[in-house]
Amino acid sequence: MADPSAALRKQVERLRDALTKDGEEKQAASLTGILKAAERLKEITPSRIERSRAYLSGETLGRNTPVPVDRETAAPLAEIIFPGEIDGTAPLFNATVSQAIGTIVDEWTNFEALATVDILPAKTCLIYGQPGTGKTRLAFWIARKLDLPVILVKLDGLVSSFLGTTARNIGNLFTFVNRYRCILLLDEFDAIAKVRDDPQEVGEIKRVVNALLQNLDVRQNIGFTIGITNHPKLLDPAVWRRFEIQLEIPTPDFEVRKAIAAHFMPPVKAPDSHLRMIAWFTEGSTGAEIESLVRTYKKATTVREEDRPGLLDTLRQFATLNAARIQSERRALLFGEPVHLFRAMRDDPIQGFSMADIGDIAGKDKSTVSRWLGRQANAADDKEVTHG
Structure with missing residues (x-):
């Protein structure tokens, strides 16, 4: 207990409380004394930050310290x-x-x-x-x-x-x-x-x-x-x-974009596929723009079940209201034929979404998504044969 971590201190406190509950007042009091002594030791021991601050010259700022103002307007300068x-x-x-x-x-x-x-x-x-x-x-x-x-x-x-x-x-x-x-x-x-x-x-x-x-x-x-x-x-x-x-x-990469989305998502619990889609969709966006999209997503989850928009509808809503914040390529995929969007997601060289992921995002089962992509592939093959 000379330099306890938060976890160690918590365990000692739990032990003390358990002893108190069992009527072991003397032992519980001993642990209380140890905890108080450790707290006093922590208070009088200067931290590395405190020692470092000693090397900075100057006085300590107080909450009532007046800041300088512009003489002409009396507006504070800081x-x-x-x-x-x-x-x-x-x-x-x-x-x-x-x-x-x-x-x-x-x-x-x-x-x-x-x-x-x-x-x-x-x-x-x-x-x-x-x-x-x-x-x-x-x-x-x-x-x-x-x-x-x-x-x-x-x-x-x-x-x-x-x-x-x-x-x-x-x-x-x-x-x-x-x-x-x-x-x-x-x-x-x-x-x-x-x-x-x-x-x-x-x-x-x-x-x-x-x-x-x-x-x-x-x-x-x-x-x-x-x-x-x-x-x-x-x-x-x-x-x-x-x-x-x-x-x-820099603007955040995929993993950081996903982490930002996850950070601002609580208390809403979004599936991992949705977080990945948000991160994929916001390529080139800033953290502030991702936070704004997450707010739109959270609003969409609070409406009545029968009126609740799917993730793709939510993304379209955001892209419409924030056109300049979304890459034109991503917007074109979002507002085009769904199969083109699904193919781009599946074939992404870094994040390649699975059929289950795409189905979860589109609100369809993966077999339906697979059939869509299969029909698109067959149509492309027929077109190539015809031209040949």
Whole structure:
């Protein structure tokens, strides 16, 4: 019990409760004492995260700490989110991306070991990719793992119509964040960090980019900074050089799409064939789009049994209302002759659905599906013989 896991602690608690039920009050009291002693030991033993945080300079943010505001509009320049307010569920990515993300957290949790060889964890990270791929959620999850509050900045909110005010806002913001132990999260980073040579931009924007670069240089040795952008091509090359980590979040592959669908499905229990179909149908989609499709699926399962649409009807409904979010090839198969869709599913080189899977998805028995595909194959053979 010097360093108990959650499972071990649970078993000891069950044993204590069983002893109490059997009237063994003395032994139960002994176990209660052991549990309390272990809890006190845990409270006074600094974790690796706590030791790592000691290396970050600055004060501790409080819930009443005032954030800087724009002088002209009095609008706040940032929002503070504390670790306890952040969802602790790890975002879903492929194994390569997840492993890379793990190294970021590992560096901070092994701060002391790195310090012995005169190495510091990476303090700047740029996360980029398509909208809806989980970039902002990832940044918050990192903050949760490091037990640090987030100062969330919407950079487009820093931009003022008053000449010189934007650069001043940036300066005030960095003065504030450099005072506290925190993660600075620059969302929609491309709003300001644009290419300075863009002929469409006026000199004011160029001065703003210079101010941002200068403040990032100062910030680099003080705290952890994360930038997020959906448009990496808009970033000034000098901005890229300020970030030690440049992490691209790709659209999810099949297994990740299936995992995302399964994650958002409860409390509805969907068969595995339906989860696979959703993952197959959403090829090229983002996690946010898959979540939206799952919501449509869950709504369909709540209607009366006699009115309940099948999976294919649900997918057609979603594709109609979200045409731009679904690959044109998948949409064409979905709205065409069912046999073409079934053949594509059966012949998919990676996921090849079985006749039973297709039958479950189509609401037909597998023998019916087999006959459909057989008739289609015979028709194709007859056509080839005729042309021959």
